[in-house]
Amino acid sequence: NAGVTQTPKFQVLKTGQSMTLQCAQDMNHNSMYWYRQDPGMGLRLIYYSASEGTTDKGEVPNGYNVSRLNKREFSLRLESAAPSQTSVYFCASSESTGYTGELFFGEGSRLTVL
């Protein structure tokens, strides 16, 4: 049972380059999330998707776009990467935002922007 799978696990970009982080879950969850984790800052929500076909901004959405491709997949795109986007990115899923329950996390994607 894979749970939440993120790719790639590591990526190095130059300033101005673009890239997409992929996330897929196999638990038939309705809701999916993208967080970034920075030292001393904890996890901050970038975007979330309450259900297929909907996306909403979180706390730190600037510089990012998302796509909820289908119920399983939720991608995060950096159109023009900046050094401030150097971080570890986590995708998570849950049954529903209307149901207060557990978030299931992927193993993270470590991104370095030079």
Added chain:
Amino acid sequence: AQSVTQPDIHITVSEGASLELRCNYSYGATPYLFWYVQSPGQGLQLLLKYFSGDTLVQGIKGFEAEFKRSQSSFNLRKPSVHWSDAAEYFCAVEGGSYIPTFGRGTSLIVHP
């Protein structure tokens, strides 16, 4: 708006000693509260959660937490720490948005 504070950035304990990690939240009503653990290089895993009812909740790996409304706290405890408990611990709060807000985390260091 909801918020959560973990006042301790690092906690160091000896193996076999007891542990208490602090968490304080801010929310107008009774929130939903969670503790997650992150092992090095891994994602977060749920330890326990409080929704309602008994204010002392039991979780996995021998952890427990107590909800104290009067102190707006949800502290995590373990009576005897094992070296494998060394990890980052996150407290999270959910209010009306049903989207959890995470604290900054507490790094637990376990000395042999």
